[in-house]
Amino acid sequence: MPETALRMGRISYLNVLPIYHPLEAGILPHDYELVAGPPALLNDMMGRGELHVSSCSCFEYARRPGRYYLVEDLSIGSRGPVMSVLLLSRVPVEELDGREILISGESHTSVALLRLLMRDRYGLRVTYRTGQVSPALRSATPPVAFLAIGDEALRLRNHPGYPHRVDLAEAWRDWTGLPFIFGLWVVSREAADRGLFHDDPGELLRRGRDWGLAHMDVVLDLTGHGCPLSREELAFYYREGLVYSLGGEELRGLHLFYEKLATAGIIAAVPPLRFFSL
The missing domain is CATH 3.40.190.10 (Periplasmic binding protein-like II)
Structure with a gap:
């Protein structure tokens, strides 16, 4: 694979459409090859070095934190009923x-x-x-x-x-009393250490999120066909059911989840949260 062929994983669910539609539609130009799949498949591909940046389950980050850097202020989570x-x-x-x-x-x-x-x-x-x-x-x-x-x-x-x-x-x-974070975005530490990133992929993804949330009518038009939710339910799902940020409250919820996993013996230890920077 040429070093310039950077590959970005994309969860194949509706919940990330506000982030990825601007990238897929060419609204936000980029040089990434987008690879879609369910969370577990993307986790495995990141683990094998087949992706350079990807949406990733927070459990995968906890299992192998030494392989990844986190993308700042980006997650897929919920502050209440997530519905999915x-x-x-x-x-x-x-x-x-x-x-x-x-x-x-x-x-x-x-x-x-x-x-x-x-x-x-x-x-x-x-x-x-x-x-x-x-x-x-x-x-x-x-x-x-x-x-x-x-x-x-x-x-x-x-x-x-x-x-x-x-x-x-x-x-x-x-x-x-805290939000739950299902997914994070991670950067391959190996790829970062090799200097393969000339721009911050997190900036591109956050711009995609901001565009999607600001153009919700477009997102609703795209998801409405064949979706089991009504347009009103979809709007609630995107605006109220989901959270796409990773602020202080979300980080506290994530850390508590890791603490509980470690106490239950499901993961070896609470992982440190290390973020990508150029």
Whole structure:
């Protein structure tokens, strides 16, 4: 791969469209090759050095902080109901003790948050099975409960067979009083140390975010076709359900999540937060 061919990962969910549409549409010129995929795939690609900068689960950063620098003031998170990370269940949550939950393999952070909530927030002992949600729901033995994320969660959130719903970001906020950060943007430390970046990719991404949020009608027009949400619900999702900044309160929520993961033995230690600079 030529050293000038910088590759940028893009989560293939609606929630990042306000950031990436200006880059994909040529509104903000850039030299990056954009590579789309679910969070877990982008995590693996960053880990293998196949991407130079990417949206990344905060769990991936905690697992391998020595490989990355964080992009300043950019995240994908929520200060309340996020609507697209849901536990859906046939029975009330308190009746899940001793039961199995089907989890998606697409998001490491959402699964880690679910494990913390079940263990420490609700005091439940549950088991987990990784699999594809939609095929499982059509099978002869559908799960008693499942974790849905991204566009799939938006589509299944009102499933009649699963009337009990926990919005994981809302549950975290009720538990801690802080926002929950699902995703961060990271820069490959190796690429940065080799001097491959002549401009700050974070500046480009923040400009994309600011353009997208300032032109929400354009974003809504793009996402409305075939989306399970109404235009009003989409507007609420982008403006109220999601947070795209990484300010003081978001950093406190992120640090607390890392502390709880370390206490539970899910990660080895609370990672230091190191940010990219030229």
